[in-house]
Amino acid sequence: MNVLDCIIIGGGPSGLSASLTLSRARRNIALFDDGTNRNRVTQASNGFITRDGIKPQAFKEIALKELENYPSVSYFNATVTEIIKDIGNERFTVKTSTSEEFVSEKIILATGIQEIFSIPSIREFYGKSLFSCPYCDGWEQKDKPLVVIAEKEEHILHLTKLVYNWSQDLVVLTNGVQLSKEGKTELQKHNIQIISEKIKELIGNDGYLQKIEFETGETIIRSAGFVAPSYYRPNQFAEKLGCDIHENGEVITDGVGRTTQKNVYIAGETERSKPSSLMISAAKGNKAAFAVNTDLTMERF
Incomplete structure (x- = not known):
């Protein structure tokens, strides 16, 4: 050989x-x-x-x-x-x-x-309307109504600050995680809404996000966004x-x-x-x- x-x-x-x-x-x-x-x-x-x-x-x-x-x-x-x-x-x-x-x-x-998502339905939208890297996909999502989904405070703050450069129409979803008082203040002073309720489902067609439903039954309308996966x-x-x-x-x-x-x-x-x-x-x-x-x-x- x-x-x-x-x-x-x-x-x-x-x-x-x-x-x-x-x-x-x-x-x-x-x-x-x-x-x-x-x-x-x-x-x-x-x-x-x-x-x-x-x-x-x-x-x-x-x-x-x-x-x-x-x-x-x-x-x-x-x-x-x-x-x-x-x-x-x-x-x-x-x-x-x-x-x-x-x-x-x-x-x-x-x-x-490879990525790990704590919310399985993210996978259906990943690469079409949900992304992990603002430098890679931020330009295409500029000025859209975006969502940031992350569950660790350091990831929430870092990713939100980055994404804010491309769109200031942001809603941050922590999927049940409570931000510190300092963290909340830092985002709210830029009029960024924070929702800490657990996410039930992401809803859309053919990989394109339309709205997000929470376990409370409430929904919000969002067309795209950024997520913070774990990697292995x-x-x-x-x-x-x-x-x-x-x-x-x-x-x-x-x-x-x-x-x-x-x-x-x-x-x-x-x-x-x-x-x-x-x-x-x-x-x-x-x-x-x-x-x-x-x-x-x-x-x-």
Whole structure:
């Protein structure tokens, strides 16, 4: 079996960026992706220079088409199910959902993160009329009657202050959480309504919000808004490979993608277990690829 220079797991902006950089460095690499990218539900990816407003799938297709120019990269539409390291982390065996096995000297983890919503019906509207990032989707929602849904005071205040920049017609829903007196005062001085009743249901058609019903039976009319999900890594590859994890959930690195485990690198949202923009994720992938290529170069020269 041929030993690859690097296997990249995850075909989001960080994994695609890392693949391009390493293929241009003439490294033999394999990129695995199973189509579960977090931004797949959005209608448009905004804020990426030269690609503002592009559909996420089109963004990926352009990137994959560019990779076809480089013969040393192979793309596999498959889920990685297991990574087995040998003693000393000199080789990694990667197993996939298609029952194939690949061996590589180095691994880049770029599998991203996923959202958790405390209100299940948010998922029906997420990406069409409810969003998590004002920088990504605030412009399109400017001056609309918006809702902010969050359940931790620090998230409520931070997100509301941001969204206020795009629309001052705001209602904040805390879903049963009581804000501190200071928190209430800070929002109310800007005439922002705060509703602390528990949310029963979000109502709308085809992903577009129309109104929100509370357990009291009352409703409010809102056309869009922003939410503060919780996030998690969809796999435990970093933990199983022995990478050191900070108590806040962040994978410890040297700042350019090298983890505390030899030959294991990480890129994009996977590292911090927090959301970031496409541009930042792509830059992280580029950095991790630089680290991989530098290490291969120095080890073999």
